[in-house]
Amino acid sequence: MNALILRDIVFISLLLVFVMLGIIAALQIKIHKYKHKIYFIRRDRERCNEVLYAAKDGYFCFVYPDQKVKDPQKEIMEKCSRRLAVMLNLADGTAASFADVTDSFNKDDAKLLKKYVSLLQQEGRFFEDMLHLKNSGRSICVYGNRINGADNNLYCDIVWFRDVSSETARIAGLSAEKNEVEAACGRLEQMIDGVDYPLWLRDENLHLLSVNKKYLEFAGIKNKKDVLKNQVEICNGKGEKVAYNLAASAQKSKKMQKKNLKIVRGGELFNFELRENPYYAGDMLDKIGTVGYLVDNTALEKAKRSFKINQNNHLEILGALGTAFAIFDDRSKLYFYNASFKNLWNLENEFLEKTPSYLQFLEEVREKKMLPPVPDIKNYKQEEMSVFGSLLETKEDLLHLPDGRTIRRLRTPHPNGVIFAFEDVSDRLATMRRLNDLTSMQQNILDNLNDSVIIFGTNRRLKFYNRAYLKLWSLDFDKLQDEPKIEEVIGLQKLFFSNVNDWDSFKNSMLENIRQGRRFNLLRDDNKTLAVSPLIFYDGSIMVTYTVK
Incomplete structure (x- = not known):
């Protein structure tokens, strides 16, 4: 009996041992599976963290306690990324607080960032803005959003930071360049609009791309957009699109084409010269557009006709x-x-x-x-x-x-x-030579006279004088070379009459006697008495002789 009981006890014990071993083995297998799962969870988390760390953007997280379970974390946890710590040069690195982050920005930008984060935490409101660091002035693009789980469990609020200083500088440069280009285009348009004849530009399909104000006036349309939208072409009196057809010829020949047009406008006939010049519309040589213009040659044609008539008249006169x-x-x-x-x-x-x-x-x-x-x-x-x-x-x-x-x-x-x-x-030169010979002979005769002689022409300018006259009045040769007037010649005698109180009256008296042909005497400062004998010739010229008594 006791043996049976002992055997049953041993059997039951062995059975319990095997059961326990089986349970232990099953637990070991399950524990291994959990460890394996935890390993991959940790590995994936580390990978995610490394991916976030490697991202170009830095971030700051506000991690909330789990709302579904009893989370030992009771307070909101702040987490700063390595990228953000480096970007903002934070002294505490990844342990920096949100106050350290806001302190890196300008005063106004720091207040704005705090307001954005407050609205994100309270209402979950997304934000995005451009802020600037206070020390370096770099531009930081800041945007924040809320992260919830699939079960609507609140995980965290995250604020991303991206340094866009280089992009901002590039955008500023491009913006400045854009403004310069727009200003240059504006000046170019003003210059083209200032041209006093219609001017236009065509693309490779010969569609109008641009026109100036004179084109609008010629076409009778107020808006450039209407001209381009409706492709309003310059036509002749028959309604033919002569400008378009000429542009097609210029495009085909790759040479400038021109055509004369006669168009009636306002009841008057005008002569125009139409031109289309080809140009390469792109980098490819097969894309050829044209530049066209219409010049009013009406006045020029009239001038040509008038010139031709005058020229013919002149040629008839010359003939x-x-x-x-x-x-x-x-x-x-x-x-x-x-x-x-x-x-x-x-x-x-x-x-x-x-x-x-x-x-x-x-x-x-x-x-x-x-x-x-x-x-x-x-x-x-x-x-x-x-x-x-x-x-x-x-x-x-x-x-x-x-x-x-x-x-x-x-x-x-x-x-x-x-x-x-x-x-x-x-014959004329021969006559001039004879006249010169006669003049030279007359001058020789005068120079051989002892008396001082001067002769005035009909215009009352000095024509002849002799050496005796120059010596008598101590005059230089050059003072009488430009045919001075009779008043100027008599005026040169003033130096010999310093005792005369009223020279002008004295000179006028001498001139009056000379013009009337009356003889008179002069007493000079050197006590010389001169007998003055004027003689009026038949042609009105006057010869005056001065003889020392």
Whole structure:
């Protein structure tokens, strides 16, 4: 009996041992599983933390106690990230408080941040703003939000901080550049609007991109947007889009195209010149737009017609004059000549009808031995040709021909080239030489007289005087060179009449006697008595003789 009981006890004990071992083994397995799970939870948390630490943004967390269980954490826990501690240069590092964070900002920005965080904690209100550090002035983008669990359990309020100083500086630079570009575009638009004729720009599809104010006036539309929206084109009297068609031609040929238009506006006929200039619209050479403009040439056309009429009239007058005239154009070709030109140089009709060049004219005259003798004919021709394109004002010279004649030549700029005028002044020069010889002879006669003589012309200016007069009145030669008036000549005698109280009356008395041809005497300071004998010639000129008594 006792043995059976003992055996049962042993069996039950062994059974209990095996059961306990099984329970222990099951608990060990479960504990291992929990440890494994806790490991991965910790690993994931550490990874999440490292990811947050590696983020560009720093953050500050307000962690709340768990509302679902009895959390040993009773107060809100503050947590500062490493990135934020470095960003704000916090002395306590990750142990810094929110007060340390707000103290890093400007006074006004710190108050604003506290207000934002208060609203976030009380109402869960999201915020985002740009704040500035008080020491460095760096720009920090701050934004905060609330984090709740899937079960609506409040986890934390988090405030993110991002240093955007470089981005802010770049934005400021871009903004300044944008303002400069807008100002430049505004100035460019003002300049284009200041152009006094219609001006427009087309893209590669020949659509109007921009127009100026004159385009609006021409099109009769008040708003540029309406012109661009409706693509209002410049048309001729038939309604044809001549500007668009010309732009298509310019785009195709890649060359400037122009066209003359006659348009009736307000009952008047206007002459316009339409132009379209191609340009590369992008980096690709296959994208070609155009720039077009419309110039009012009405006044110019009228001026051209008037000029042509006046020119023809002038040519008719030149043709009828006795002076030899010829016009050589800007290519040095004979453009016009009159009969006097032909006769002066003894030129044949056959030669003139070939419209010879100026060089051919010189060669023809040279063959006729009518060209002035020159040592270097090649250099002479080059000098003669230099007037084409460089002559700005009239030039005059004398040509001494081998036959003894002297030709006065004038060269004057002309819209078509250069006008040449030739005049035979041989007789005139001979007459001038004879006159000069006569004058020289008269002067010699006067200089050989013992009496002092002066002669005034009909204009009452000094014409002649002799050496005796200069010596008598102690005058320099240069004082009488510019044909002084009779009053000035008599005035030079004042130094010899210092005892005269009223010189002006005394001088006027002398002038009156001279003009009337009355003789009178003068007593000078040197006690010399002069007999003054004026003589009036038939032409009104006066000769005055001074004789010392």
